Amino acid sequence: MVVGLLVWSLLAWTAYAFADSLIGWVAANAGLVVESGKNLATATGVGKEATSVVDGLNLGGLIGQALALLKVVVKPAIVVVWAMGVLALMAAPLILSRIGALLAPRHR
Numbered sequence: 001m002v003v004g005l006l007v008w009s010l011l012a013w014t015a016y017a018f019a020d021s022l023i024g025w026v027a028a029n030a031g032l033v034v035e036s037g038k039n040l041a042t043a044t045g046v047g048k049e050a051t052s053v054v055d056g057l058n059l060g061g062l063i064g065q066a067l068a069l070l071k072v073v074v075k076p077a078i079v080v081v082w083a084m085g086v087l088a089l090m091a092a093p094l095i096l097s098r099i100g101a102l103l104a105p106r107h108r
Contacts (some may be wrong), residue, residue, distance in 0.1 A: 013084035030063045
């Protein structure tokens with residue numbers, strides 16, 4: 001059980017440590033993806049219609065808001081998932097022993 005807790009905690013710590021870097025990487029590349037989509041639409045002939053739709057949606061602002069929400073939610077979510085995993089790992093021996101007792105044949 002201790003090894004399981006250590007591995008689980010290491011995974012959670014790694015996710016927590018890299019959360020900001022990953023969100024920053026997504027933020028840096030989100031604008032490039034939108035611009036590449038506009039350029040692709042122009043190159044394929046869809047052009048002005050697609051560009052006007054993308055500009056009307058204000059994807060830059062929407063992406064910025066989504067990333068700001070992710071920055072607020074991701075780290076607390078990692079902590080909550082880690083805590084639930086720790087509780088599950090600590091309760092596993094008790095639960096498994098009770099299941100084993102229920103499934104064991106009864107002796108008379």
